[in-house]
Amino acid sequence: MTNKLLTPLFVSRFLLVIIAVVFMLIGAVSAKKLYAAFAEKPLSLNSLQLFPTPKALPPVMLRTADGEAFVREKFLGHWSLVFFGFTSCPDFCPMELHKLGQLIKLAQAQGIHPQVIFVSVDPERDVPTQLARYVEFFHPQIIGLRGDNPAIANFARFFGAAYERTAIIDNKVMNFPAGVAMPDVAGNQYQVNHSTRIFLVDPQGRYVGSAATPESAEVLWDDLQKLL
Amino acid sequence: MCIGISKCSWTKLFAVFTLTFSATAFAEVKIEKAWVQLAPPGAKSYAAYLHLQNPGDVPVIIQSLSADCCQQVMLHRTRVKNNKATMEHLEELAIPAQGKVVMKPGGLHIMLMKAAMPLKVDDNVELNLHLASGEQQTISVPVIGYDE
Numbered sequence: 001m002t003n004k005l006l007t008p009l010f011v012s013r014f015l016l017v018i019i020a021v022v023f024m025l026i027g028a029v030s031a032k033k034l035y036a037a038f039a040e041k042p043l044s045l046n047s048l049q050l051f052p053t054p055k056a057l058p059p060v061m062l063r064t065a066d067g068e069a070f071v072r073e074k075f076l077g078h079w080s081l082v083f084f085g086f087t088s089c090p091d092f093c094p095m096e097l098h099k100l101g102q103l104i105k106l107a108q109a110q111g112i113h114p115q116v117i118f119v120s121v122d123p124e125r126d127v128p129t130q131l132a133r134y135v136e137f138f139h140p141q142i143i144g145l146r147g148d149n150p151a152i153a154n155f156a157r158f159f160g161a162a163y164e165r166t167a168i169i170d171n172k173v174m175n176f177p178a179g180v181a182m183p184d185v186a187g188n189q190y191q192v193n194h195s196t197r198i199f200l201v202d203p204q205g206r207y208v209g210s211a212a213t214p215e216s217a218e219v220l221w222d223d224l225q226k227l228l
Numbered sequence: 229m230c231i232g233i234s235k236c237s238w239t240k241l242f243a244v245f246t247l248t249f250s251a252t253a254f255a256e257v258k259i260e261k262a263w264v265q266l267a268p269p270g271a272k273s274y275a276a277y278l279h280l281q282n283p284g285d286v287p288v289i290i291q292s293l294s295a296d297c298c299q300q301v302m303l304h305r306t307r308v309k310n311n312k313a314t315m316e317h318l319e320e321l322a323i324p325a326q327g328k329v330v331m332k333p334g335g336l337h338i339m340l341m342k343a344a345m346p347l348k349v350d351d352n353v354e355l356n357l358h359l360a361s362g363e364q365q366t367i368s369v370p371v372i373g374y375d376e
Contacts, residue, residue: 137268
């Protein structure tokens with residue numbers, strides 16, 4: 001009696017099954033590797049740049065336009081976007097605040113409530129009423145902050161947000177660095193040079209990154225959604 | 229609509245002639261787009277943006293500007309250097325022959341300063357371009373809000 005198991009036909013079929021199983025295993029392993037590679041793919045952001053390690057916020061000594069103290073704890077529990085400017089700025093600040101106002105709308109449409117903060121670096125001219133109506137124009141939920149010159153300068157320095165003011169006094173161009181008060185003789189036509197970036201603070205109150213003049217609110221919102 | 233001179237009144241024809249004539253005599257610069265951006269309440273300065281085209285064979289130089297709404301009008305350019313925005317004042321603006329100058333937020337713009345009254349949406353600002361040739365071109369620029 002010949003052994004049925006050793007007929008050439010059976011052996012070749014058996015080999016085919018073995019080969020198929022091996023290929024399936026290889027397929028499964030490579031698919032798993034491919035998936036892992038996708039999962040580890042670095043976050044691709046268009047407008048935001050993140051730090052390798054976030055920086056915890058220092059104590060904040062600023063006030064809202066309503067006079068309420070705005071302390072560090074106000075940053076907890078939601079993402080915040082911080083922009084430094086001044087309300088007599090007719091070109092750059094309105095452009096960015098308009099984007100940030102739109103970003104609030106885009107986020108709220110999806111049930112997310114980021115905090116947008118506009119810090120005035122020009123407290124002499126940006127009195128509380130002026131600051132309040134300025135930010136409200138772009139979105140009623142934008143928070144306008146102001147404070148003493150040294151407090152503003154400290155907060156700005158933490159983010160690396162540079163600014164200074166220049167005035168022409170007695171036909172001389174005078175420079176007033178961050179933290180220095182503007183004297184009355186400077187009048188109210190002086191110039192403010194200010195940082196252009198939008199700074200991002202996470203819900204743990206840590207400065208995590210920033211965006212330089214995003215192309216649109218949509219571009220910034222796309223990036224922000226990847227971090228939420 | 230009048231077709232053929234016989235059916236047209238001479239006044240109409242004269243009006244058409246005057247319009248055509250004045251358009252060629254004064255329109256040294258073609259304005260393709262122009263708007264004044266509505267500013268938040270309390271603002272005393274407004275930014276205006278123009279797209280200017282020079283169809284001619286010689287450069288057109290705008291030496292100064294004036295407007296009916298505001299005491300002072302200046303040409304400014306926002307420059308961003310090392311993440312800091314500064315405002316640069318321009319003495320004059322040249323539109324090259326057959327060329328184009330595009331003003332836009334965050335770049336070249338016209339500053340309308342010391343407005344006598346706050347501007348509202350749909351107001352029109354009469355803006356005068358004082359050219360180096362000695363001519364003056366007046367354009368009407370609408371105030372627009374942010375489109376939602």
